[in-house]
Amino acid sequence: MTEQTAPSKFEQQRREKLDKIRQFDLDPYGDRIDGVQPAATVKAAFVDDAEGQTARCAGRIVLHRDIGKLIFITLRDSSGTIQLGLSKKILEGQWDFIKLVELGDIVVADGQLGKTKTGEITIWVESITLLSKALLPPPEKFHGLSDVDMRYRMRYVDLWANPEVMARFQQRSAMTASIRRFLCEKGFLEVETPMMQTIAGGAAARPFITHHNTLDIDLFLRIAPELFLKRLLVGGMEKVFEINRNFRNEGLSTRHNPEFTMMELYQAYADYNVMMDLTEELVCHLIERHCASQTLSFGELSIDYSRPWRRARYADLLKEYGQCDMDDMASVRKRAQELGINDVNKDDAVVVNEVFEATVEAHLINPTFVIDYPAAICPLTRQSKKDPRFAERFELFVGAMELANAYTELNDPVVQEANFRRQLRGQRDDETMAKMDEDFITALKYGMPPAGGLGVGIDRLIMLLTDATSIRDVILFPLLKPLSAKQEQET
């Protein structure tokens, strides 16, 4: 995989062809081409039997059938494929060059459109130009690249060797564009807040640390934009959202990448009930627009997104699936021990939540809003006025995966400051580097309107809507251990 070794025999053969092409006085790395049409558009616009239709398509040669004096090429561009037919009779003068064109090369071709006798729409090529000579051979034409590690490392091959990969990332782009349009049409303002922060707040996660040389200070890559977006509420932006990366220095899994895309939004004068309606509307809007059905498969699961979605209280779900009662901590601790959870020296709220995660979450397949979390685990959320033991917070679970998290924002600076201090006392030194964000408290003291806030994990949303069971399949370049590190470890 490293290029320090001598070129493979395949590369040597291709370099020899490249030299031959240069001997024809042709440049194997061509220039700008105007008027290129997408393959899918050309095929869709083709009128059967009509004379004189021409097309210009460019792309990569993914199949190559040489029948002697006739060559059929399947050209792939980002829209799909189209067949080129090259006849020696038409291209007599270029034939020696054409015989050197091979799998993996990128070409542009012009010609008359027609159909072969098997009905395939074909460009009968009158001129063909090499735009980029491939020095490395493509992977196996039928199975493509299937080694998972290699696919992620060589996404530039994966994208054209496995068309469903291209399709999924095109879907992702279309879906995020729809999210932006949906929110903008509702009057939300898209903003960008710092990715590098002097205090990494808004969530409980270990941050990445970096350093600014001129200021000689350590900075943290953000773990959440929350505290900055709320400052914008104080500033008078009543509806704001941001779609951007968060960075968390935690483990990797099929559901966790160290950098991931989060959409957070805040709406003044709203609460978590408004956020629930909005979340449901947003996701269903995406499904209606981009998916074939309201029931989507996700790996082995089948998920029904039809509205309304289930809304269930945290405490009730704990009774239903966890067989214990939050009001009876003895029963919860007993259950924790049965589950093998170490509950020694842990707060009641923490033990409850561990039992919840162990027993409830796996059952939440169809979209389910889990509402009214224990206030003790929600330092940024307003407590319920009816029952202060609970916070006005929901998490949305789909496919047993946490997809969204929202709450009625806490806007009382005194309570907020007390919550921060309690949180700092409870943290273990090795876990976080959390510091009190005094400036955020100051902001709240100027008055933040009551508001609802929502965070949606965009990668996970795309996973669910495109049936990708690994987050690495919806991130173009997921974090991988570098190959150089591998080699160093081996020596």
Add this chain to the structure above:
RNA sequence: GGGUGAGUAGCUCAGUCGGUAGAGCAACGGCCUUUUAAGCCGUAGGUCUUGGGUUCGAGUCCCAACUCACUCACCA
């Protein structure tokens, strides 16, 4: 970090009870003007991840290391 599975030709994969390494695609040389993963004939291609061990003999069995996947743990 724990558990399970995997690592064989450029790619996708076989390899039986431990007995001299196989196919398809790609490549190379031929033939072929309507193919659809084109076809036919021929050629070449291997430190079986690495290092030990058992054995007359190891791709195969044992041990260790490395890498990957899944999974658990960690993870608002």
